[in-house]
Amino acid sequence: MRLDSEEAFLELVDRYFPRMRRGDAGGRGDDCAVIPCRERLCISSDLFLEGVHFSRAYFSPRDVGYKSLAVNISDIAAMAAEPEGFLLNLLLPAEVPDGFWPEYFLGLAELAEEYGLYLAGGDLSRSGQLGMGITIWGSPNGFVPRGGGRTGDLLFLLGEPGLSAAGLDVLGRGRDPSEFPEAVKAHLRPSLYVRQARQLGACPGITALMDVSDGLAMDVPRILAPGTGAELRLGREDLHPEVVACARLQGISAVELAFRGGEEYALLGAIDPSFRGRLHDLAPEAQIVGEIVQGEGLSLNGAQVQIQGFDHMRGG
Numbered sequence: 001m002r003l004d005s006e007e008a009f010l011e012l013v014d015r016y017f018p019r020m021r022r023g024d025a026g027g028r029g030d031d032c033a034v035i036p037c038r039e040r041l042c043i044s045s046d047l048f049l050e051g052v053h054f055s056r057a058y059f060s061p062r063d064v065g066y067k068s069l070a071v072n073i074s075d076i077a078a079m080a081a082e083p084e085g086f087l088l089n090l091l092l093p094a095e096v097p098d099g100f101w102p103e104y105f106l107g108l109a110e111l112a113e114e115y116g117l118y119l120a121g122g123d124l125s126r127s128g129q130l131g132m133g134i135t136i137w138g139s140p141n142g143f144v145p146r147g148g149g150r151t152g153d154l155l156f157l158l159g160e161p162g163l164s165a166a167g168l169d170v171l172g173r174g175r176d177p178s179e180f181p182e183a184v185k186a187h188l189r190p191s192l193y194v195r196q197a198r199q200l201g202a203c204p205g206i207t208a209l210m211d212v213s214d215g216l217a218m219d220v221p222r223i224l225a226p227g228t229g230a231e232l233r234l235g236r237e238d239l240h241p242e243v244v245a246c247a248r249l250q251g252i253s254a255v256e257l258a259f260r261g262g263e264e265y266a267l268l269g270a271i272d273p274s275f276r277g278r279l280h281d282l283a284p285e286a287q288i289v290g291e292i293v294q295g296e297g298l299s300l301n302g303a304q305v306q307i308q309g310f311d312h313m314r315g316g
Contacts, residue, residue: 003098009090009124016105017112017119033120035085035137042138044075049091049131056130058171061100063188064132065107070190072136073115073211074265077194078211080201081113081138081147088134091127113196143202143216146210149224149270153207155232155290158193158283159266160186162239162258166246175249183242190265197267199282205275212266216259216289217305221298223270229297232290234258259300 013028035041037269048068050056059067064089069086088108092148112119117136156190160182167187170180200206208223220230236244236254247254270292271279279286298305 002115002191006124009092009101010198011066012101012105013119016102016109016200021112028119028121031281033085033087035120036295037137039140040140042079042081042140042143043135044082044137044207045133045135046072046075047131047133047307050129055172055236057185058177059188061103062107062110065109066111068132068134069108069136070192071116072134073192073194074190074211074213076136077192077197078137078209078267079138079140080142080197080209081140081199082204083115083117083136083138083194085120086136087120088122090106090122090124091129091131091133092124093127093130098259100316104310131257132177141198144201144206144209145298146223147225148208149230149292150207151225151228151292151294152273153292154219154273154276154288155223155292156269156286157212157216157266157289158196158269158273158281158286159191159212159264160243161212161234161264161266161289161307162243162247162254162261162275163187164190164265165215165257165261165265165274166243167239168263169246169250180246182240182243183246187263190263192265193267196285200269200279202269203271203275203278203282205272205278206269207272208270210268212268213262213263215262215264216268217298218262219268220290223268224292227294228292229294229295230290230299231302232259232298232300234289234300238287238289255301259305294305 021139054256073083163186167183170183210223212219235253239254239258243258244254247257
């Protein structure tokens with residue numbers, strides 16, 4: 001299919017997103033999308049740019065489609081909300097072959113279908129850089145913000161710290177992906193925790209939730225109430241074997257890789273310790289990684305640490 005016009009692109013979108021198509025009542029194609037909602041709506045927006053967030057050297061077009069939406073779904077999950085729909089803006093360099101886009105939309109549509117999302121509209125434009133901008137919304141379920149963690153609360157994590165960072169290192173250095181399959185998958189197609197977050201959001205002992213996109217080093221302070229700090233406990237035995245193996249190849253500490261690595265899209269939360277049993281009923285895979293203490297600052301395994309994780313503005 002030749003994508004030499006805006007109309008051709010819109011036909012491609014309709015092929016992969018038949019729900020709420022152009023011409024349908026409330027569907028794509030009008031000046032604005034009309035979004036049915038209750039009193040409140042959770043809305044988030046993320047860019048996904050080549051050279052910043054992904055590389056076609058090791059991302060397939062289908063992987064790009066998946067992850068460009070996954071990072072947005074993760075934000076909705078972090079508020080204990082149910083994702084419902086999204087808008088898609090595309091930056092289209094002339095040098096990207098037409099065959100890229102059907103595969104991109106396939107990866108996008110597969111993930112959207114898994115969570116029942118509809119594509120409500122968007123925009124596209126020629127550009128010198130390949131990229132996507134997605135705005136997503138969902139219905140809140142009790143509305144659990146970040147920044148509410150209180151002194152004495154336990155910090156817990158759903159996900160594998162450092163695994164995505166290990167995958168990025170493997171892919172970026174051209175190592176054999178088959179030797180680190182879980183790490184590579186974690187980077188290209190991160191796991192999402194929508195169901196678990198919804199269940200946790202209904203638990204009265206949960207005081208804060210957020211997704212970990214910039215690494216524990218940067219994101220843990222963001223979940224804390226003013227005037228509080230955190231004491232984290234993380235050992236090699238708590239880490240995925242591929243994180244340990246990749247850190248060994250890099251000549252660094254596996255705990256350091258897990259602490260500072262980014263793009264995990266894990267779910268970080270704070271919970272009143274009296275609800276610890278309830279936490280493991282709702283999310284058996286949750287790992288206690290520390291507790292919140294009085295006074296600002298962050299320690300890891302008893303040592304004070306500087307707050308520096310993954311930052312796209314610095315490139316690492």
